[in-house]
Amino acid sequence: MSTIKVTNPATGELVQEVPVSTEEEVQEALQKGYEYFQTWKQVNAHERSSLLKAWSARIQEEKEGIAKVMTLESGKPLKESLGEVDYATSYIDWYAEEAKRIYGRTIPAHTEAKRIIVSHQPVGLVAAITPWNFPAAMMTRKAAPALAAGCTFIVKPAEETPLTTIRLVELAHEVGIPEAAAQCVNGQGKKIGKLFTDSDYVRKITFTGSTPVGKQLMKNSADTVKHVSMELGGHAPFIVAADADLDLAVQHVMAAKFRNAGQTCICANRVLVQESLADKFIHKVKEEVATLRVGNGLEKETQIGPVINGKSFDKIVNQIQDATEKGAQVVCGKEFNANPNQGYFFIHPTVLMNVSEEMTIMKEETFGPVLPITTFTNVEEAVQIANSTPFGLAAYYFTNDYRVGTYLHDQLDFGIVGWNDGAPSAAHAPFGGMKESGLGREGGIEGLDPYLETKYLSIGGF
Ligand SMILES: NC(=O)c1ccc[n+]([C@@H]2O[C@H](COP(=O)([O-])OP(=O)(O)OC[C@H]3O[C@@H](n4cnc5c(N)ncnc54)[C@H](O)[C@@H]3O)[C@@H](O)[C@H]2O)c1
Numbered sequence: 001m002s003t004i005k006v007t008n009p010a011t012g013e014l015v016q017e018v019p020v021s022t023e024e025e026v027q028e029a030l031q032k033g034y035e036y037f038q039t040w041k042q043v044n045a046h047e048r049s050s051l052l053k054a055w056s057a058r059i060q061e062e063k064e065g066i067a068k069v070m071t072l073e074s075g076k077p078l079k080e081s082l083g084e085v086d087y088a089t090s091y092i093d094w095y096a097e098e099a100k101r102i103y104g105r106t107i108p109a110h111t112e113a114k115r116i117i118v119s120h121q122p123v124g125l126v127a128a129i130t131p132w133n134f135p136a137a138m139m140t141r142k143a144a145p146a147l148a149a150g151c152t153f154i155v156k157p158a159e160e161t162p163l164t165t166i167r168l169v170e171l172a173h174e175v176g177i178p179e180a181a182a183q184c185v186n187g188q189g190k191k192i193g194k195l196f197t198d199s200d201y202v203r204k205i206t207f208t209g210s211t212p213v214g215k216q217l218m219k220n221s222a223d224t225v226k227h228v229s230m231e232l233g234g235h236a237p238f239i240v241a242a243d244a245d246l247d248l249a250v251q252h253v254m255a256a257k258f259r260n261a262g263q264t265c266i267c268a269n270r271v272l273v274q275e276s277l278a279d280k281f282i283h284k285v286k287e288e289v290a291t292l293r294v295g296n297g298l299e300k301e302t303q304i305g306p307v308i309n310g311k312s313f314d315k316i317v318n319q320i321q322d323a324t325e326k327g328a329q330v331v332c333g334k335e336f337n338a339n340p341n342q343g344y345f346f347i348h349p350t351v352l353m354n355v356s357e358e359m360t361i362m363k364e365e366t367f368g369p370v371l372p373i374t375t376f377t378n379v380e381e382a383v384q385i386a387n388s389t390p391f392g393l394a395a396y397y398f399t400n401d402y403r404v405g406t407y408l409h410d411q412l413d414f415g416i417v418g419w420n421d422g423a424p425s426a427a428h429a430p431f432g433g434m435k436e437s438g439l440g441r442e443g444g445i446e447g448l449d450p451y452l453e454t455k456y457l458s459i460g461g462f
């Protein structure tokens with residue numbers, strides 16, 4: 001039997017081996033989820049809501065244990081793992097309520113002889129593929145609305161971090177969500193992804209991960225016209241206008257950049273500071289970055305854990321080297337503690353200045369603790385720089401001028417915009433991107449629609 005060897009990115013040590021699902025096991029699970037959909041969709045919304053609430057409560061009972069496993073397999077600091085468990089259950093809590101608010105409507109007919117009624121029904125078996133950086137929240141952000149809508153659900157977590165997702169699915173079964181309604185399979189993404197997209201049993205693919213993989217899944221889903229939801233890559237600009245509250249902007253750039261060692265899809269990837277404020281901003285950021293503690297996520301003083309693997313480490317180091325070769329200056333950082341043979345990869349928080357647009361770091365998602373700073377003259381130039389990317393997930397700006405703030409909100413082509421706010425994510429808001437950052441939204445009232453078909457009934461003969 002082949003297995004996934006889950007290792008700790010802080011030490012390289014083996015955490016646990018997870019059996020790889022065979023093709024037969026995946027096909028069997030898909031058929032089970034497809035067949036059980038006919039039963040699960042009949043369960044009334046209030047019962048589905050109660051089961052979701054029980055799931056959330058059961059996860060909270062195991063919060064510390066789940067968080068520790070999450071840190072062991074992802075490397076993120078324990079405090080962040082604990083926060084992610086709360087974030088993950090907040091999606092379940094939200095959709096436990098939204099399950100009871102799937103309303104229809106009537107439409108005034110054009111003749112007394114007719115009545116028109118609009119209703120919604122679940123799309124069917126939903127197949128999800130999730131990333132390693134938020135192994136709990138990225139799964140519940142899909143499972144909760146799917147189950148709330150009456151869909152059955154199967155997930156393949158990232159090979160780096162399957163343990164958290166496996167445990168969450170086990171807890172769902174413990175509270176009475178039927179095994180056939182929520183399943184987990186494990187293995188190599190390309191292989192299982194193809195089984196998902198080729199299967200006639202699957203009516204929807206929901207994916208969170210890199211844009212290239214998302215594009216491939218969309219292509220492979222076309223043959224059977226599957227619904228798709230895509231939460232893809234980002235390259236967030238962080239704009240600081242001359243009138244910004246400097247302390248607030250620095251406080252929030254630290255959160256927006258260094259959460260999960262910069263490995264989040266909405267991390268600030270480019271900082272754009274108006275020229276007159278640049279020196280003060282850079283000085284304050286340098287002071288704050290110097291206080292960050294790098295280390296094993298299980299140690300309570302750790303604020304920056306390792307990056308996930310050698311491939312990611314190499315990409316980040318190459319971006320730093322490319323930038324410095326093209327004229328960027330290192331304000332602080334650019335220290336590494338890595339041992340490829342041992343299997344751990346730490347990058348100390350690094351700040352670059354005098355960054356320019358021809359540098360790779362200004363075009364390619366970094367997914368690491370590196371903060372490149374460039375400057376702009378006026379807000380029109382800031383908008384032009386910010387929008388000059390295929391991505392459109394998150395953008396941030398700091399200003400107290402309502403005219404500047406309103407202009408930036410209107411002109412920035414991003415699905416999530418933080419105005420004096422570097423931490424916009426919430427289960428009650430519709431998370432998602434424009435352009436090549438994705439399709440659809442997760443969270444908010446908008447996050448249920450992707451799991452529903454709309455139908456209308458026209459009754460004649462009155
Ligand atoms: N928009 C969001 O909400 C969001 C959230 C988290 C991460 N991301 C993005 O994900 C990327 C980082 O995560 P990652 O490295 O795990 O991404 P990834 O695309 O490499 O992997 C994500 C998932 O896809 C699977 N996969 C890999 N290749 C596949 C293929 N050919 N077919 C089907 N599945 C495949 C992996 O096994 C994993 O489960 C970044 O680009 C980040 O911006 C986006």
Ligand SMILES: O=C[C@H](O)CS(=O)(=O)O
Pocket residue numbers: 133134137263264265266425431
């Ligand atoms: O990395 C992607 C996550 O969606 C970021 S967040 O935790 O939802 O803000």
